[in-house]
Amino acid sequence: MVKFGIEFVPREPYWRIIYYTVQAERGGFSNLWVTDHFNNRNVYVTLSTAAVYTNKITFGSGVTNPYMVNPVFTAQAIATLNELAAGRVVLGIGAGDKTTLESVGMEMQKPLTAVQEAVEIFRKITSGENVVYKGEVFKTAGAKFLFKPKGKIPVYVGAQGPKMLELAGKIGDGVLINACHPKDVEYAVNCVKEGVSAAGKKFNEVDVAAYTSFSVHEDIKKANKAAVPVVSFIVAGSPPQLLERHGIEVKKAEEIKEALKANDWGRAFGGVTPEMISAFSVCGTPDMCIERIAELLKSGISQFVVGSPIGANVREAINLISEKIIPHFQKA
Amino acid sequence: MTSFKAARCPNIVSPKSGEITVDYRKLVEFIPVAKREMLSDKLVDFILTSKNDEKMPSQLANTILHHWQQDVLESESGLTALLEAALLLEPEKTLGAFTELEMAHIAEQIKASAPS
Numbered sequence: 001m002v003k004f005g006i007e008f009v010p011r012e013p014y015w016r017i018i019y020y021t022v023q024a025e026r027g028g029f030s031n032l033w034v035t036d037h038f039n040n041r042n043v044y045v046t047l048s049t050a051a052v053y054t055n056k057i058t059f060g061s062g063v064t065n066p067y068m069v070n071p072v073f074t075a076q077a078i079a080t081l082n083e084l085a086a087g088r089v090v091l092g093i094g095a096g097d098k099t100t101l102e103s104v105g106m107e108m109q110k111p112l113t114a115v116q117e118a119v120e121i122f123r124k125i126t127s128g129e130n131v132v133y134k135g136e137v138f139k140t141a142g143a144k145f146l147f148k149p150k151g152k153i154p155v156y157v158g159a160q161g162p163k164m165l166e167l168a169g170k171i172g173d174g175v176l177i178n179a180c181h182p183k184d185v186e187y188a189v190n191c192v193k194e195g196v197s198a199a200g201k202k203f204n205e206v207d208v209a210a211y212t213s214f215s216v217h218e219d220i221k222k223a224n225k226a227a228v229p230v231v232s233f234i235v236a237g238s239p240p241q242l243l244e245r246h247g248i249e250v251k252k253a254e255e256i257k258e259a260l261k262a263n264d265w266g267r268a269f270g271g272v273t274p275e276m277i278s279a280f281s282v283c284g285t286p287d288m289c290i291e292r293i294a295e296l297l298k299s300g301i302s303q304f305v306v307g308s309p310i311g312a313n314v315r316e317a318i319n320l321i322s323e324k325i326i327p328h329f330q331k332a
Numbered sequence: 333m334t335s336f337k338a339a340r341c342p343n344i345v346s347p348k349s350g351e352i353t354v355d356y357r358k359l360v361e362f363i364p365v366a367k368r369e370m371l372s373d374k375l376v377d378f379i380l381t382s383k384n385d386e387k388m389p390s391q392l393a394n395t396i397l398h399h400w401q402q403d404v405l406e407s408e409s410g411l412t413a414l415l416e417a418a419l420l421l422e423p424e425k426t427l428g429a430f431t432e433l434e435m436a437h438i439a440e441q442i443k444a445s446a447p448s
């Protein structure tokens with residue numbers, strides 16, 4: 001049965017995220033993902049607070065990267081969280097966002113290698129090893145925790161491009177696919193499958209999640225209106241081949257990008273078309289969202305993550321998902 | 333507790349630390365039990381959708397989260413915390429909710445005690 005996850009961005013104050021998290025846990029969500037960007041509030045402080053106020057939801061970074069924080073420190077944070085909420089913690093890690101990394105003077109050096117090495121170091125040190133590691137990106141000369149980490153912590157690899165998706169399938173206990181449209185998710189799942197089989201694993205041993213931009217409301221216009229700002233940023237950051245796959249003119253995406261750069265929200269949001277919303281979000285009434293999720297499930301995903309904006313009113317949206325969407329898939 | 337002028341509002345004020353403060357707990361006692369759930373629902377919505385995040389004291393936020401975790405936001409102590417937070421973040425909407433739920437007299441009492 002498909003699991004439902006929910007993503008929060010700690011640009012919001014902790015108390016709002018924790019309120020929604022408790023609500024989501026009660027409403028049948030099984031996973032909480034909190035984004036990790038230096039310019040928002042801290043992911044691990046947010047997750048620690050979530051750990052205190054919840055008792056069954058599984059949670060993790062969604063996703064951190066190996067550049068901004070050394071993997072041993074990420075491992076330390078996650079291992080400590082796993083003491084606070086034993087067995088409910090996962091690591092979500094990906095290559096990070098190039099623009100954000102550059103804004104603090106960091107280069108996204110060898111992203112595939114960096115993620116692979118970071119995951120190796122994470123697994124070794126959280127299993128209590130004294131880690132001597134000579135990688136291309138990371139080196140440790142005897143790194144060991146002075147406390148005993150509790151149990152094996154699952155690693156989810158966030159991925160978008162084909163090579164990273166394949167790597168994610170190969171090394172991840174889970175994969176977070178950054179896509180919303182059935183065409184994109186199907187393509188991504190096939191890449192993941194290649195990695196999974198290369199590693200000699202079975203596909204159903206890996207929790208494959210579609211990490212979506214989601215917006216639900218009983219009124220389609222309100223659902224769309226909430227989705228538009230997020231979709232505008234996704235369109236502006238999408239490579240031409242992805243836009244073309246969805247029949248979106250690159251020129252229109254460039255116009256949105258320019259408007260966003262100029263903080264001209266009216267022009268940027270006004271440039272978002274229904275085709276863009278359909279390509280880059282799961283958006284609509286509960287029935288429409290059910291239909292789209294059902295399509296996505298055909299590709300073989302095992303977790304569906306509702307990400308920003310979730311809805312025009314997040315509390316109402318979580319209620320709609322809990323009362324109408326999750327039960328539909330539990331019955332099926 | 334937030335300071336309010338007291339003179340015109342004897343029912344919901346109490347002296348504390350040399351100043352007069354609204355006693356939110358006492359205020360909640362005036363709210364009919366039948367209307368508490370509806371009021372708490374509205375107050376939660378005001379707080380969660382407010383743009384005035386910075387006005388929320390962390391201690392008060394933690395009290396609200398504690399009550400939410402126990403699923404007792406409609407209790408007297410839960411509603412007391414919600415009311416205090418809602419009046420800090422969204423005073424106009426909060427007063428409007430009292431009027432909407434036919435408790436205009438309580439809204440009037442709060443207004444009367446507010447700083448001029």
